[in-house]
Amino acid sequence: MKIKMPEYFCLLMLIGALVLLAGCGSDASSPDGSWGQSETNMRVSLLLTPDTKEVDVCNSMAYSVSADLINTVINPSLPENTLFLEEYAVYFSGMTNGAPPLASIGENMGGTLPATGLSASFVDQGMKGAFLNDIMSGAYTPDETYPQYRARYVFSGTDLYGSSWGVTGDIAFRMGRYTACKVLVFPSSIALTGIANPDGNTSDDVTFNITGGAPPYSMLSDTASIINSQGALGAGIANFVIDPDSVGSDTLVTLMVLDSLGETAIAEVTVTTP
Secondary structure, three states, X not given: OOOOHHHHHHHHHHHHHHHHHHHHHOOOOOOOOOOOHHHHHHHEEEEEEOOEEEEEOOOOOOEEEEEEEEEOOOOOOOHHHOEEEEEEEEEEEEOOOOOOOOOOEEEEOOOEOOEEEEEEEXXXXXXXXXXXXXXXXXXXXXXXXXXXXXXXXXXXXXXXOOOEEEEEEEEEEEEEOXXXXXXXXXXXXXXXXXXXXXXXXHHHOEEEEEEEOOXXXXXXXXXXXXXXXXXXXXXOOOEEEEOOOOOOOOEEEEEEEEOOOXXXXXXXXXXXXX
């Protein structure tokens, strides 16, 4: 088919007009907030370092990753391409059967992109404390049974015109006990009057409570003739009661509490004469 010259020029003008209209409709910096989902994901790149982590619940430090967010739009230095970072959230999913659910965490943030070296926490003290309670109750014993999780980071914000953007990234980590947890016993020091055994009198009985470490616990006395060693306390038991015998003179008795990994705590009992 032959096209006459006037028709040819008309066709070119029509094509040019369509291209111009298409370009105006997809203007990335348009204030109409018309960003699509695919465009949102393409506007920001996210790098999380490291991508795996071993979380020691006995370590007092929180755990975090370094997050780098880069503005990937053309000429990001131009004012109309400014991207504001407003908040992030972390959502957890168990990767092993029976992994206890972990509550999501989040934080409001501020600044513009690029934003590099951000410290984005994924484990807080409350989370570690709850998991340590599970260990103490005997829910987990060997390392291989400790649960693994995936943490999904979601960073979000707006551009200069109020349009939203968002980007996600994942890391994997494992909760467990890799160092010795400190064992505590309370009271750690006490003085009381010893009554000859068997006395049937509870006025010289004292209950000691144990926290931390890895159950089960044991209790040993350095002077068994005054306060008996109780040995292994049994699964799920985190306290013990002493009933000292009478003494001829004030005597210091040292009680040693041990956890299943050999960590110790000391309690001192001064037994006095009537």
